[in-house]
Amino acid sequence: MSALLELQGVTAFYGAIQALKGIDLTVNEGEIVTLIGANGAGKSTLMMTICGTPRARDGRIVYDGVDIHAMPTHEIMRRRIAQSPEGRRIFARMSVYENLLMGAYGREPAEATETMAQVFTMFPRLQERRDQRGGTLSGGEQQMLAIGRALMSRPRLLLLDEPSLGLAPLVSKAIFAAIKELNRTTGLTVLLVEQNAIQALKLAHRGYVLVNGAITMQGSGAELLARPEIRAAYLEGGH
Amino acid sequence: MPGTMRDALKDAAISALIAFGLFGAMVGLPTVTGPGGKLSLDPQPLTVAIIVAVVFVGRLGMLLWQGRPKAPPKPISAAPSRFQFARIAGVVLLAVAATLPIYGGRYMIDNGVLVMTYVMLGWGLNIVVGLAGLLDLGYVAFYAVGAYSYALLSQDFGWGFWTCLPLAGILAAFWGILLGFPVLRLRGDYLAIVTLAFGEIIRIVLLNWTSLTGGPNGISGIPRPTLFGLKFTNTDDPGTFAGFFGLEPSLTHRAAFLYYVIFALALLTNWVSTRLRRLPLGRAWEALREDEIACRALGINVTVTKLTAFAIGAAFGGFAGAFFATRQAFVSPESFTFIESAIVLAVVVLGGLGSQLGVALAALVMIGGGEVFRDFNEYRMLIFGVALVVVMVVRPRGLVSGRTPSVTLGKGVHIGADMMSQGHG
Numbered sequence: 190m191s192a193l194l195e196l197q198g199v200t201a202f203y204g205a206i207q208a209l210k211g212i213d214l215t216v217n218e219g220e221i222v223t224l225i226g227a228n229g230a231g232k233s234t235l236m237m238t239i240c241g242t243p244r245a246r247d248g249r250i251v252y253d254g255v256d257i258h259a260m261p262t263h264e265i266m267r268r269r270i271a272q273s274p275e276g277r278r279i280f281a282r283m284s285v286y287e288n289l290l291m292g293a294y295g296r297e298p299a300e301a302t303e304t305m306a307q308v309f310t311m312f313p314r315l316q317e318r319r320d321q322r323g324g325t326l327s328g329g330e331q332q333m334l335a336i337g338r339a340l341m342s343r344p345r346l347l348l349l350d351e352p353s354l355g356l357a358p359l360v361s362k363a364i365f366a367a368i369k370e371l372n373r374t375t376g377l378t379v380l381l382v383e384q385n386a387i388q389a390l391k392l393a394h395r396g397y398v399l400v401n402g403a404i405t406m407q408g409s410g411a412e413l414l415a416r417p418e419i420r421a422a423y424l425e426g427g428h
Numbered sequence: 429m430p431g432t433m434r435d436a437l438k439d440a441a442i443s444a445l446i447a448f449g450l451f452g453a454m455v456g457l458p459t460v461t462g463p464g465g466k467l468s469l470d471p472q473p474l475t476v477a478i479i480v481a482v483v484f485v486g487r488l489g490m491l492l493w494q495g496r497p498k499a500p501p502k503p504i505s506a507a508p509s510r511f512q513f514a515r516i517a518g519v520v521l522l523a524v525a526a527t528l529p530i531y532g533g534r535y536m537i538d539n540g541v542l543v544m545t546y547v548m549l550g551w552g553l554n555i556v557v558g559l560a561g562l563l564d565l566g567y568v569a570f571y572a573v574g575a576y577s578y579a580l581l582s583q584d585f586g587w588g589f590w591t592c593l594p595l596a597g598i599l600a601a602f603w604g605i606l607l608g609f610p611v612l613r614l615r616g617d618y619l620a621i622v623t624l625a626f627g628e629i630i631r632i633v634l635l636n637w638t639s640l641t642g643g644p645n646g647i648s649g650i651p652r653p654t655l656f657g658l659k660f661t662n663t664d665d666p667g668t669f670a671g672f673f674g675l676e677p678s679l680t681h682r683a684a685f686l687y688y689v690i691f692a693l694a695l696l697t698n699w700v701s702t703r704l705r706r707l708p709l710g711r712a713w714e715a716l717r718e719d720e721i722a723c724r725a726l727g728i729n730v731t732v733t734k735l736t737a738f739a740i741g742a743a744f745g746g747f748a749g750a751f752f753a754t755r756q757a758f759v760s761p762e763s764f765t766f767i768e769s770a771i772v773l774a775v776v777v778l779g780g781l782g783s784q785l786g787v788a789l790a791a792l793v794m795i796g797g798g799e800v801f802r803d804f805n806e807y808r809m810l811i812f813g814v815a816l817v818v819v820m821v822v823r824p825r826g827l828v829s830g831r832t833p834s835v836t837l838g839k840g841v842h843i844g845a846d847m848m849s850q851g852h853g
Contacts, residue, residue, distance in 0.1 A: 274721060345669025
């Protein structure tokens with residue numbers, strides 16, 4: 190397997206506070222990799238650092254053989270990396286259709302139409318709500334919209350930040366099923382950040398555990414699920 | 429098709445009613461100064477009747493010519509009918525505005541020019557504030573740049589209005605970009621403060637750079653615009669408008685001409701901004717207003733998107749400024765104080781952020797209304813202030829709030845005001 194994304198010794202700062210302390214992480218082509226950790230461990234920062242805001246201070250972020258860590262955000266995102274950001278961040282006053290179109294920003298209109306049809310096949314609810322304002326959707330539908338919007342750019346690598354946030358268990362299960370299906374049928378590479386560690390580790394091929402801005406453990410999903418310290422910290426604890 | 433005819437008649441009657449409401453008092457009840465400086469009302473029922481009749485016949489003709497949609501759209505909620513109302517009101521306003529110099533006197537035309545200037549400024553600022561969600565309190569700076577560009581270019585190089593107009597727009601856009609760079613990272617209150625300062629800086633520079641701008645004395649003798657080289661003067665010499673067409677020389681011609689110039693400029697502003705809204709760039713502006721981080725995550729170049737909003741908004745401010753200079757034949761820093769920015773922003777907010785029709789209505793009410801109430805002298809600003817407060821209490825999202833998607837696959841679903849957040853949230 191070849192690495193699609195490779196982070197080597199990446200650090201990031203918010204002012205004087207170090208949020209990431211030398212992260213080494215690899216995501217291979219076609220894999221689902223999950224990043225679990227407590228609140229404030231730096232999961233979302235890591236996702237945003239891959240996209241260039243905040244910018245990595247040291248280290249290298251190699252995507253598809255190219256070091257992208259110094260590139261402007263919009264150029265990184267044009268290299269078929271897409272992010273469904275934390276908290277969904279859909280455009281509340283714009284319709285579902287317009288939200289999806291924004292995902293295809295800078296792409297050919299014909300390509301956008303085709304991709305949108307695929308997104309609608311995957312999430313029929315979005316098609317039903319096509320002309321509805323994004324802000325009036327339910328939480329689960331908004332999450333579908335956020336993922337659908339990210340898929341509109343036809344990414345090779347999808348960065349998913351807490352897709353189950355604030356969703357009913359049944360709904361988040363459906364979202365996870367959709368991610369799995371997507372990975373299985375299209376070979377889409379996914380880097381998934383989750384607090385819901387059980388679901389995430391069950392879904393993922395491999396996982397990393399992030400504590401205070403540093404990676405403390407890694408291994409296959411099943412392996413991590415079996416580790417007693419993981420169980421204690423993330424599965425049976427307060428999360 | 430009796431049903432079609434009845435619908436059309438009903439529609440036209442509603443249009444006529446709106447026209448009557450809008451213009452009954454404004455056109456029909458002008459004040460005149462009688463002997464001894466006493467003010468009295470001079471009712472003009474005939475003029476109003478003509479306007480209403482023109483609107484009625486025009487709307488009826490339009491509907492019949494188009495062959496009236498077979499079935500009126502089923503009102504699912506209150507929103508579609510409001511949307512239709514907006515369209516009718518837009519057509520009525522346009523018709524009345526286009527024919528104003530025909531039925532209006534000199535005073536009306538001059539007021540029309542003033543209102544239209546603010547409509548244009550409002551539409552220009554609407555791109556920045558309403559669409560891109562960047563709160564700009566220094567919009568008057570671009571108005572000033574446009575006005576002084578024309579004033580200086582005509583003085584120093586002897587260039588005419590039509591040559592300088594695009595240059596004024598380009599220079600203002602350039603200043604828009606220049607302002608845009610340092611404020612790229614700012615939003616909301618912080619952005620407002622910096623743009624406010626920018627507006628003041630421009631004014632103070634104009635005030636103090638005496639060798640170039642004449643300082644507080646301003647620049648006078650700015651040439652008037654010409655129509656394909658024909659001048660508008662009080663004589664009928666060859667080379668003048670009146671002389672060429674063999675008309676009785678009258679300065680009203682110039683007023684009417686100026687009116688049509690600003691009318692065309694305002695329509696251009698409207699056309700460009702409604703077109704841009706349907707393009708990816710315009711959608712990116714709106715997305716930027718909604719959520720900047722999401723925009724970054726989608727690979728939108730936020731820098732370029734913000735700067736284009738600043739530049740295009742500023743360019744229209746520049747056009748309006750050049751027009752202002754040629755209309756007044758005189759510019760001085762006094763015309764570009766903060767209150768101008770505030771009025772234009774009030775027009776945009778009052779009209780409903782992002783709404784083209786709302787801005788036009790708000791400019792009409794605020795500027796035109798202000799002129800109507802001029803006779804109340806010192807109470808004018810009081811009435812104005814009270815009206816502002818009342819509007820914001822009754823309609824906190826502006827006169828015409830709500831948003832229609834810029835693209836749809838099927839029929840557009842208008843998003844009603846009740847679904848909108850207040851301000852630019």
